[in-house]
Amino acid sequence: MKLDTQTRRRAKILGALVIVMTLTGCASNDLADQYRDGTGKNYVSGNGTVTEIPASERSEAPTFSGTLDTGQSASSENYKGQVTVVNFWYAGCAPCRAEAPDLQALYTQFLPDGVAFLGVNVRDQLPTAQAFTKTYGVTYPSFIDTSGSVLLAFSGVVAPNAVPTTLVLDRDGKVAARVLGQILARSTLEALIQKVLDEPGSAGNTR
Structure with a gap:
């Protein structure tokens, strides 16, 4: 029996995930190494x-709230019921710049499925953040989190100095997956x- 296109796509990407997880699972403690060595890049x-x-x-x-780069206020409640x-x-983080096109592409890809994307800018003022999104064509919103309140809400899940970090939240808003560092693929x-x-999730699988 022939597999449909969606089934083949899922098999392909899940296979890729297994390979990547195998390769990264034996990595040393890069965060500690960077603290000790001092790379001069001003982030870990x-x-x-x-x-x-x-x-x-x-x-x-986690429960969080703040102001987006659009000027609107938002909170964790706005994203309940959605995979986020x-x-x-x-902006000054080189890996953040490198992965921006991939994040934007996935945002566009999963938009019809109702998946929300949300940035958390941990350092920049609004003009710098907006210049970044314009340069890299990022169209999903970001919290301007110079106070660290959104980051603090994820304490224990996100290493405070590990930038970038990407989380996938389930429909209940719980952290289901984490990529610590640049998305390699x-x-x-x-x-x-x-x-x-x-x-399935408590909100129901709408696919």
Whole structure:
């Protein structure tokens, strides 16, 4: 029996995820190494390691609120019932610039499925953040989180100095997956999103 296009796509991206997780699973503690060595780049990045959290082991959903780069206020309540991708970034972070096109492409790809994308700018003032999104064509919103309140809400999940970090939240707002550092392959995050999107969830699987 022939597989349909969607089934083949899922098999392909899940296969890619297994390979990436195998490669990154043996990585050394890059965060500690960078602290000790002092690279002079003014931030500590992760190594792209992927962590998935089974539904039964997920912590309570973080509660957060703030002002977006659009000038609108938003909170975690606005995203309940949706699979949500949260990316922590700032303009001077080279890995953030490198992964921006992949994040935008996945946002466009999953928009028809109702997946929300949300940036959290941990350092920049509004004009700098807006200049970044214009340069890289990023069309989803970001919190301007210079106070660190949104970052603090994810304490214990996101290493405070690991930028970028990308999280996938389930429909209940709980953290289901994390990429610590730059997304090394678009297919990795694609697979993580698809897996959480396919979960039944308390809000129901609408696919």
